[in-house]
Amino acid sequence: MFPARLNRILPYVFLATGILATIQLASTLMRFLHKSGIADWVIHNRGTLGWVFASLAAIAWLFVLLGALRRRHRLPKFLSERRWLMDILDRLTNRAELERRISEQAESIFVDAEALAATLKAKVVGQDKTCTDLSAQIRRRLALKQRGKPVGVFLFAGPPGAGKTWLGKVLAEALGRKLLHFDMTQFSAGGFGATSLFGAAKGYVGSQEYGKLTAGLRDTPDAVVLLDEIEKAHSDVHKNFLTAWNDGFITEKSDGKQINTNRAIFVLTTNAAVDTLADLSRQYANEPDELRRAAVGALREAGFAPEVLNRIDRIFVFEPLSGLDIARVAALEIERMISGYGLTVADGGIDPEVLLDLMARQQRMGSAASSRDLTRAIEESIADSLIAAKEQGATAISLVKSEGGVRAEVAAATPALAKAATPKLAQPGS
Incomplete structure (x- = not known):
């Protein structure tokens, strides 16, 4: 006293x-x-x-x-x-808090929507319309000088393997922003999931550290936050996002600090209501407002909470891959896999028959097929041949369809092995 x-x-x-x-x-x-x-x-x-x-x-x-x-x-x-x-x-009012929030207000950022769309289309196959629309949305929202909520909360809906997650990653790269990627299937348990993302309250285990999401946004407030398969997360996790999407901040549980989200871009993906959304996308191809209204209804029936859907700025419905789009994805995946073995593919080095076989295999699987299935099929077809070619000193190869499968022919080799004959390569399944 x-x-x-x-x-x-x-x-x-x-x-x-x-x-x-x-x-x-x-x-x-x-x-x-x-x-x-x-x-x-x-x-x-x-x-x-x-x-x-x-x-x-x-x-x-x-x-x-x-x-x-x-x-x-x-x-x-x-x-x-x-x-x-x-x-x-x-x-x-609380003058100190007001001054802090004003200091965090986003500045206007101007991007070339056409250039951004071209960048996205060059890397994301089969979703040109979505890339164009998304780029226009990003341009409008970044140009706002004052915002009370994130730059955008976008939902990518559609079949597995259509490029939803990939577009989120490419968007972050194109904008020069850090990507915070979370697989929401890991947060299906309410208590643990919320704690892992948003921190633990004082007195609980883990309260000495920030949550994965709050720490990420604290350090990089202009990140692209990719929430994969958002429908798999627990409803308690969804509720914690509501203030982030609506009020422009997210609360760290360990110390109660409000982390600003006004500069972040949230990208949500979902595989829910795939068939219904595909039908709606074709029915309202030229009516975006009607498509959004119908898509919201379909997602609500699939289990999405109304309060979550109400905070989503735009729903983009992805088209399933078909025709040459499957071949394009397969060719890019083959190139990536060849590069992973320290090799390059010669110009025109992929036999069209190889791509036709992959397309037929993918189409036989129907609408349930995803890009992951395509990746597995490619690996089964060419991995052994690539390993054998690498052992023979190859630096560049061509893929040729043969009776036994796919054969990797050496197109270029290291000088020490330049005189070596094309090796007899192992075939898939041998």
Whole structure:
């Protein structure tokens, strides 16, 4: 109790000490002026001048004291109600929080929608319309100077393997933003899932560290947050995202700090209601508003909570891969796999028969087929041949369809092995 009383009287003690020190300083100054021969009128009126200086010092100390008391909310009521004593923001709101939030307001960013769309289309096969629409949305939203919520909350819906996750990754790369990627199937348990993403409250295990999402947004507030298969997450996890998408912040549970989300882009993917959404996409191909309305209804029937759907800015329905799009994806995946073995593919080095076989295999699997199935089929077909070619010193290869499967022919080799004949390569399944 004694320290508390002492804290209350200390400001007054400091004020009295300041006044006495100021009077003493004024007296010393007057003696100096007297000895130095300053004008007689100063000498004769030194008492009056001393009181003037003392009064000015007292007024200055009074304002210092009032400021200190105001900051500690200890002003008497009759003073605290005087509007002229404080900033209107101090009286009516939390000024410090307001200043912090203003400092975090996003600046306008201008992007070339056509260039962005071209970049996305070059890497994402079969979704040109989605790439164009998404680029336009990104351009409009980044140009806003002030936002009360994220740049965008976009839902990518459609069949597995259509490029939803891949587009999210390519978007982050094209915009030069860090990607925060979360597989939401790992957060199907409410308590653990929410804790892992948003931190644990004080007193609970893990409360010394930030959650994976809150830490990521704290360090890189302009990240692209990719939430894969959002429908698999627990409803408690969904609820924690509502303020992030609607109010522009997300709360870290360990310390209660609000992490700004105004500069982030949220990309959600879902495989829910695939067949229904595919039909709706064809039916409302040229009516985006009707497509959104119908898609929201289909996703609600598939189990999406209305409050989650209400916070989604735009729903993009992906088309299933077909025809040459399957061949394009297969060719890119083959090139990536060949590169993974430290090899390159020669120009025109993929036999069309290889791609035709992969297309037929994918089509036989029907609408349930995904790009992962295509990747597995490619690996089964060419992996052994690539390993054998690498062992023979190849640097570039061509893929040729043969009776036993797919054969990798050496198109270029290291100098030491340049004279070596094309090796007999292992066939898939051998």
